[in-house]
Amino acid sequence: MQAKAGTKLRTRIIKALKRDKYLFLMFLPIFIYYIIFNYIPITGAIIAFKDYKPGMGLYSGKWVGFKWFVQFFESPFAFRLIRNTVLIALYSIIYGFPVPIIFAICITEIQNTKMRRIVQTASYLPHFISTVVVVGMLKNFLSVNDGIVNAIIAALGGERINFMMDAKWFRTIYVASGVWQHFGFNSIIYIAAIIGIDPSLYESSKIDGITKFKEVWYITIPMIAPTIIVLFILQLGRIMSVGFEKVYLMYSPAVYETADVISTYVYRKGIESSSYSFSAAVGLFNSVVNFAFVFGSNLISRKLTQTSLW
């Protein structure tokens, strides 16, 4: 009886493999790619528990347990790095999240199609500029001696500010330029949501004679609320994953106090100073916390709205 079921299962598997052979064939290179460039590095993260020396294989080296993690958390940098990483993300959400929504509401109220299209097109443009160029603009615009911002400050009789070298200014510059770069692109999804609202809702409100303010407050915003909630939760999930590139390009030792984040620290310790195991441990800590946040936020999003990333 059992043997019969076994052979039945086997013939079924063979049949499925035969039917799907081209699909397997197609996926094979992709499979190899993911194994090499994603899964081997994941297993390679075990060097965080070892004493890895340059030139060794990824899996050799003496086990040291949690030594590097302990060393990180005992160092004075751990608190600063976590604080900076979280604060940059948090400020980016606080200032960056509402702007695309407000912009989307305003732009969809513009009746003149041509004007609407021009403004909308212009607003996505900065999103496609490279980080290097954006940071290059910041450095040059904010330069003490020949930047336009300080030229204006000086013309108004103020004192020139060394923006890029002042730790107080780092987060403001980072967040403001991020809002500038992405608000237009991030508004697309809200604009689509607003356009998708059933027009009969607005028509009946016109008959009732409510003002435009109330129309936005009682119709537009409630109708796009699910989109807002999902995107907000997903944003919160990324709170531990501040991008490396922009911070790296913007910062300098003078502003480490507010600018240095986990990813830049991992880069400096690991690649510039070759403390591979130590920085792999810091990176792994970040990956694990990040995973928890992303996973959690997706779970909440799925519970609330049946929408999630997977």
Add this chain to the structure above:
Amino acid sequence: MSIKSRSSTDVFFYFIVYTLVIIAFFITLYPFVYIMSVSISDPIAVNRGEVFLWPVGFSLKGYKQVLKSGDIWVSYGNTIYYTIVGTIFNMIATVLAAYPLSRKTFCARRFLNFFIVFVMYFSGGLIPTYLLINNIGLYNSRWVMIIPGLVSSYNVMICRSAFSSIPDEVMESAQIDGANDLHILFRIAIWLIKPTLAVLTLYYAVGHWNNFFTAMLYLSDSSLYPLQVLLRRVLIQASNELLIDSTLEERSIAGIQIRYVTIVVATLPILAVYPFLQKYFVKGIMLGAVKG
């Protein structure tokens, strides 16, 4: 009475809406206009800080200087190479990954979906990846700009949902006619999702054009550097390398302008194709949004 007060608050509403939109428009475009103006102004006026919005005087000296430099041409060539070759590889790989995952009858579908989605949530981190790439000999090779970023799971999912939206009858009738999956994919399916493929091509191409991080990590030979590495030196580290063939006097005059010219030269291709392609970009984010 009530009609009058209603329309006056509506006037106020539109006043706010138009004001905000005009401010947003100005803020997004101002830096671009300013950069353009500085790049074609008289360098002496630039040094005196006289340019605020429109060009002051007219001079193409900055452009002559920048285009004279050999470095910028080498970097430009490299970036074009990485963008074209890289994007071709990206698209082939993305299609090959997405099609099997979109087939509802594919026996390994669930497992392989998880296999590619998992890495969106968890990575080994920078250091193990760095050591791996060094160990397998990709360091300082052109391929490092192409192979490690071969597929993005996110884009595979966009492509997968495009394939899934092809009606089942199309696939079934092809199968009945005896077509295997290779035929279906290359003769039928990819032609039915052309708009999505256009979007993904653009996403990948912009990613290659703007890629700085990979080059910084893995390239040490300056003859392989893409534009973004050169840009970083000129714009952020204020290197005067593009002025190497000029006199000291020219250098002191052109120093500031040269950086703005470099921004224009490096960004122009994106700005030039942008108005034609922006509708696809928009479509792309909607594809990402509905994949759910």
